[in-house]
Amino acid sequence: MSTKLIVGNWKLNGGLSANQALLDGLRDGLGAVRCRAAVCVPHPYLAQVQLLLAGSPIVLGAQDVSAHTAGAYTGEVSASMLRDFGVRYCIVGHSERRQYHGESDELVALKAKQALAHGITPIVCVGESLAQREAGQTEAVVKRQLAAVIHENGHCISEIVVAYEPIWAVGTGITASPEQAQQVHAVLRAQIKAATAHAERVAILYGGSMNAANASDLLAQPDVDGGLIGGAALKAADFLTILRAASR
Numbered sequence: 001m002s003t004k005l006i007v008g009n010w011k012l013n014g015g016l017s018a019n020q021a022l023l024d025g026l027r028d029g030l031g032a033v034r035c036r037a038a039v040c041v042p043h044p045y046l047a048q049v050q051l052l053l054a055g056s057p058i059v060l061g062a063q064d065v066s067a068h069t070a071g072a073y074t075g076e077v078s079a080s081m082l083r084d085f086g087v088r089y090c091i092v093g094h095s096e097r098r099q100y101h102g103e104s105d106e107l108v109a110l111k112a113k114q115a116l117a118h119g120i121t122p123i124v125c126v127g128e129s130l131a132q133r134e135a136g137q138t139e140a141v142v143k144r145q146l147a148a149v150i151h152e153n154g155h156c157i158s159e160i161v162v163a164y165e166p167i168w169a170v171g172t173g174i175t176a177s178p179e180q181a182q183q184v185h186a187v188l189r190a191q192i193k194a195a196t197a198h199a200e201r202v203a204i205l206y207g208g209s210m211n212a213a214n215a216s217d218l219l220a221q222p223d224v225d226g227g228l229i230g231g232a233a234l235k236a237a238d239f240l241t242i243l244r245a246a247s248r
């Protein structure tokens, strides 16, 4: 995976005018950016951001998708609806959804399946809690989470993106060291290689307090193919610095 991929996860942030200001700020600084880039926005803003990104190298993403195709599932948003708005990437299994919405490995795998069936690249998030890391369970946890997705989507597993997001690093300002990230990424890479002959197509992103100051060192690791960025994706200058670091 040579061209790095940087994805902004806006989470529950934004508004019509704030989105416009952020994207205006990004557009002005994109000249030197050669990596792949996406922003995953709250569902109500898909139409707005689709229009604002027209002609931009940044592509549109969503933060969640239903495991169902259609029907009596109040509040859900389907992959075909996302597709209607030009969505190219969809985060599935973010730790905040696993934690606050009780999403299981199996549900995450079905969400990835829906995305793939509609031509949307699922960004499958995996990651351990601090307690799991301290108990030496990191490798087992991330492998179990990814195994469920491979089990359900084996035939097209080379079409996914994986994001390693240690829960203790998400939104905490504590980042995994480049060595810690590389160690887990190598484990995930080996697992993907065992599942597909096209493992080189699968980008493995790091997420968890990646910012303008630490992005270069993380992205320099051989198995870190990009980043999934929360807080620093909400400030145009910071996100642009990360995009430039990924373009070197």
Ligand SMILES: O=C(CO)COP(=O)(O)O
Pocket (backbone or CB within 6 Å): 009, 094, 165, 169, 170, 171, 172, 173, 207, 208, 209, 210, 228, 229, 230, 231, 232
């Ligand atoms: O959860 C994340 C991206 O999905 C990371 O969030 P922060 O960059 O704010 O730690």
